[in-house]
Amino acid sequence: ETGVTQTPRHLVMGMTNKKSLKCEQHLGHNAMYWYKQSAKKPLELMFVYNFKEQTENNSVPSRFSPECPNSCHLFLHLHTLQPEDSALYLCASSPGTSGGETQYFGPGTRLLVL
Amino acid sequence: QKEVEQDPGPLSVPEGAIVSLNCTYSNSAFQYFMWYRQYSRKGPELLMYTYSSGNKEDGRFTAQVDKSSKYISLFIRDSQPSDSATYLCAIQTGANNLFFGTGTRLTVIP
Numbered sequence: 001e002t003g004v005t006q007t008p009r010h011l012v013m014g015m016t017n018k019k020s021l022k023c024e025q026h027l028g029h030n031a032m033y034w035y036k037q038s039a040k041k042p043l044e045l046m047f048v049y050n051f052k053e054q055t056e057n058n059s060v061p062s063r064f065s066p067e068c069p070n071s072c073h074l075f076l077h078l079h080t081l082q083p084e085d086s087a088l089y090l091c092a093s094s095p096g097t098s099g100g101e102t103q104y105f106g107p108g109t110r111l112l113v114l
Numbered sequence: 115q116k117e118v119e120q121d122p123g124p125l126s127v128p129e130g131a132i133v134s135l136n137c138t139y140s141n142s143a144f145q146y147f148m149w150y151r152q153y154s155r156k157g158p159e160l161l162m163y164t165y166s167s168g169n170k171e172d173g174r175f176t177a178q179v180d181k182s183s184k185y186i187s188l189f190i191r192d193s194q195p196s197d198s199a200t201y202l203c204a205i206q207t208g209a210n211n212l213f214f215g216t217g218t219r220l221t222v223i224p
Binding site: 040042043045056090099102104105106 | 145158215216
């Protein structure tokens with residue numbers, strides 16, 4: 001295990017539902033990330049937080065809303081999603097955001113939007 | 115043009131074979147080169163990390179970087195069924211943004 005945990009591991013939701021994904025790291029890292037992984041596509045960076053401050057929003061639709069209450073926890077709040085949002089959502093953390101910092105990934109949440 | 119190009123495979127080899135996985139990239143500003151391994155139902159885990167051109171060896175794995183050709187490779191010697199996974203190349207500039215390839219799915223047949 002990498003020290004990054006994600007819950008739930010699987011989630012099925014309708015387009016009108018509201019749900020949240022949770023990520024937790026106990027590595028003492030200051031930076032946390034959300035990625036989207038779809039079949040046959042590269043990992044897509046969604047959001048970056050460094051010391052609880054959002055430093056990057058990669059043109060993500062507003063139906064995805066991140067929250068970072070502290071350096072150990074990261075949430076992704078979901079509402080009115082579309083079927084094309086079905087994917088594996090990966091959380092990662094790294095010591096900081098300088099070049100060359102290794103990112104450690106959680107196991108992901110497999111999301112299916114009906 | 116994608117930042118990083120990787121043949122998605124799938125690739126099937128017999129146990130004991132040498133495996134070669136490759137990526138090309140377009141941005142000469144990339145400085146850090148990584149290979150991640152992702153087993154089914156798991157997140158990616160860092161396998162190899164290199165900074166400069168040349169070879170880096172770790173057990174049965176060798177990572178090779180050719181900055182002049184913008185080409186990186188991962189070689190697996192004496193491949194084992196436990197090596198069956200998706201292998202992702204990831205490349206980084208001096209900032210922290212990681213650019214991933216699509217991943218190559220490898221199956222090693224006993």
